[in-house]
Amino acid sequence: MTVFAPPPTVPGQPSIDASRAAPESERPGFRLTVAEPLPLDSGVALAPYTIAYQTYGTLNADRSNAILICHALTGDQYVAEPHPITGKPGWWDILVGPGKVLDTERYFLICTNVLGGCMGSSGPSEINPATGTPWNLSFPVITIADMVRAQKRLIDHLGIEQLFCVIGGSMGGMQTLQWASAYPERVFAAVPIATAARHSAQNIAFHEVGRQAIMADGNWCNGRYIERGVRPARGLAVARMAAHITYLSEPALHRKFGRNLQNRAAISFGFDADFQVENYLRHQGISFVERFDANSYLYITRACDYFDLAAEHGGVLANAFRGTKTRFCSISFTSDWLYPTAENREIVHALNAAAANVSFVEVETDKGHDAFLLDEPEFHATLRGFLDGCAEHRGLNRR
Amino acid sequence: MSPDAPFLAPQKPAALREDLRLVADMIMPGSRVLDLGCGDGELLYFLVHHKNVDGRGMELSQGGVNACVRNGLSVIQGDADNDLRDYPTQAFDYIVLSQTLQATRHPHEVLRHLVRIGRHAIVSFPNFGHWRMRLRLLKEGRMPRTPVLPHHWYDTPNIHLCTILDFIDLCDEESIVVERNVTLDEQGRAYRLDPRGRLANLLAAQGLFMLAGKENSH
Numbered sequence: 013m014t015v016f017a018p019p020p021t022v023p024g025q026p027s028i029d030a031s032r033a034a035p036e037s038e039r040p041g042f043r044l045t046v047a048e049p050l051p052l053d054s055g056v057a058l059a060p061y062t063i064a065y066q067t068y069g070t071l072n073a074d075r076s077n078a079i080l081i082c083h084a085l086t087g088d089q090y091v092a093e094p095h096p097i098t099g100k101p102g103w104w105d106i107l108v109g110p111g112k113v114l115d116t117e118r119y120f121l122i123c124t125n126v127l128g129g130c131m132g133s134s135g136p137s138e139i140n141p142a143t144g145t146p147w148n149l150s151f152p153v154i155t156i157a158d159m160v161r162a163q164k165r166l167i168d169h170l171g172i173e174q175l176f177c178v179i180g181g182s183m184g185g186m187q188t189l190q191w192a193s194a195y196p197e198r199v200f201a202a203v204p205i206a207t208a209a210r211h212s213a214q215n216i217a218f219h220e221v222g223r224q225a226i227m228a229d230g231n232w233c234n235g236r237y238i239e240r241g242v243r244p245a246r247g248l249a250v251a252r253m254a255a256h257i258t259y260l261s262e263p264a265l266h267r268k269f270g271r272n273l274q275n276r277a278a279i280s281f282g283f284d285a286d287f288q289v290e291n292y293l294r295h296q297g298i299s300f301v302e303r304f305d306a307n308s309y310l311y312i313t314r315a316c317d318y319f320d321l322a323a324e325h326g327g328v329l330a331n332a333f334r335g336t337k338t339r340f341c342s343i344s345f346t347s348d349w350l351y352p353t354a355e356n357r358e359i360v361h362a363l364n365a366a367a368a369n370v371s372f373v374e375v376e377t378d379k380g381h382d383a384f385l386l387d388e389p390e391f392h393a394t395l396r397g398f399l400d401g402c403a404e405h406r407g408l409n410r411r
Numbered sequence: 412m413s414p415d416a417p418f419l420a421p422q423k424p425a426a427l428r429e430d431l432r433l434v435a436d437m438i439m440p441g442s443r444v445l446d447l448g449c450g451d452g453e454l455l456y457f458l459v460h461h462k463n464v465d466g467r468g469m470e471l472s473q474g475g476v477n478a479c480v481r482n483g484l485s486v487i488q489g490d491a492d493n494d495l496r497d498y499p500t501q502a503f504d505y506i507v508l509s510q511t512l513q514a515t516r517h518p519h520e521v522l523r524h525l526v527r528i529g530r531h532a533i534v535s536f537p538n539f540g541h542w543r544m545r546l547r548l549l550k551e552g553r554m555p556r557t558p559v560l561p562h563h564w565y566d567t568p569n570i571h572l573c574t575i576l577d578f579i580d581l582c583d584e585e586s587i588v589v590e591r592n593v594t595l596d597e598q599g600r601a602y603r604l605d606p607r608g609r610l611a612n613l614l615a616a617q618g619l620f621m622l623a624g625k626e627n628s629h
């Protein structure tokens with residue numbers, strides 16, 4: 013077994029004050045527990061299961077203004093409010109709020125914690141009702157389609173016949189594509205952002221590095237760390253550090269850090285974080301483990317790896333969208349090398365082949381994959397224009 | 412256009428550029444239209460809002476695409492040479508290729524795609540047989556530059572220029588049916604000239620054609 017580097021520590025960087033975090037039972041948002049089994053792609057039927065979700069805005073009388081936001085790999089349902097564990101602003105605060113592009117005074121926004129997640133939805137760190145102990149690795153392996161099936165149960169429960177829009181970046185974009193493909197009549201508009209219709213070998217490779225880092229941590233205990241009262245924090249932090257590099261771009265990293273040294277005038281001829289970029293990555297790793305579960309990371313990365321929408325449709329991606337009436341807007345970013353424009357364009361070509369109504373914009377930015385979470389005026393203006401156009405067609409009144 | 416630019420004001424028919432208005436007049440209300448090289452969406456916006464078409468666009472420039480999508484139009488970034496092969500046969504009632512054919516790498520292949528994907532293809536292009544071109548070349552011995560074709564020979568995107576008669580020859584060779592044709596003066600107004608005649612080829616600054624594949628022509 014590979015020996016890993018010493019635990020990433022950030023001198024002077026306080027870890028999150030656990031006493032500030034809301035206890036799990038008092039976290040904001042809602043939970044829906046469904047008794048009826050959820051048929052999973054693996055053949056297992058999951059029952060009962062819980063979907064934790066949060067909403068913003070108000071559902072209108074004819075229930076036509078609902079937007080489902082699908083979160084990315086390590087996101088959660090706290091889109092536009094301080095995170096209950098970290099206290100940091102919501103991950104899409106920049107887009108969601110009164111008067112913002114995803115306008116909470118106009119739309120009813122829903123975000124679920126994905127199946128397999130660790131913020132209240134059924135996942136490996138939750139208690140298996142059959143045994144009274146945490147699922148750990150006995151939790152069934154789930155897929156993007158399973159996540160979407162669970163979300164659909166919630167949308168049914170909320171009495172929403174058709175979502176005005178399903179939107180998401182990265183893994184959220186995969187869920188968006190899955191929604192549009194599996195339930196076209198339930199999706200008026202779909203916005204897959206910085207995503208792909210299948211995980212590439214490179215995508216799988218990076219995920220495997222992350223999983224191996226977790227499993228190489230002695231505290232992982234073959235997945236049974238909860239009962240042992242430990243956490244594979246080092247492994248999960250390394251996984252996050254490796255992944256975080258893929259979310260940025262070389263120019264963005266260079267612009268932010270260059271070869272600048274961390275609180276020192278000269279290199280130390282040692283293995284401390286001499287460089288700012290090292291310190292930054294260590295901080296990313298450490299703050300991540302405070303809010304994320306290692307086994308969830310295994311399950312959710314696996315779900316991404318298994319995603320291949322064309323494979324489910326005879327190898328022809330266009331077949332996933334035949335006859336669709338959904339209006340699509342695909343958005344990519346020039347410096348995103350994790351889900352590059354070419355992969356997003358493949359989705360667009362498939363939609364063209366299905367004669368679907370599709371817009372496609374590539375946004376010029378050096379911020380890499382993370383651009384979908386950041387202040388990118390061109391992206392936001394495009395999204396606003398698309399949603400306004402769709403709202404007009406859907407007959408949603410302007411405010 | 413700045414990101415905060417407001418919606419385009421709905422345009423009155425008269426506000427549309429003259430040559431685009433002639434294109435718009437050829438299109439039946441309520442039909443499915445793909446506008447290739449749609450620029451900032453002037454024609455498409457008009458068609459969607461005044462002719463109730465199910466309109467889509469394709470545009471090479473990112474600025475143009477973004478402006479269109481911001482205005483609620485369904486437009487993708489792409490070009491006629493590379494991005495037409497995915498579209499299914501007869502996906503649209505009309506495909507518009509306005510002032511773009513001469514900038515494609517393989518105009519004959521583009522034309523084949525147009526009449527395959529569209530029941531009708533509406534194509535306009537600058538006429539290199541126009542008297543002003545001929546005169547410039549004859550008198551000055553240099554590549555002509557005109558208001559319609561303002562570029563230098565070395566920086567022009569227009570790599571496959573042709574005359575109206577050349578274009579008609581190509582349509583004949585490709586068994587493409589010319590359903591309608593109009594010749595336009597430098598202001599984009601229609602001439603009453605036989606487009607297959609030598610006079611039109613000399614006087615017209617632009618040709619505007621409605622084409623169909625042999626199997627689709629009526």
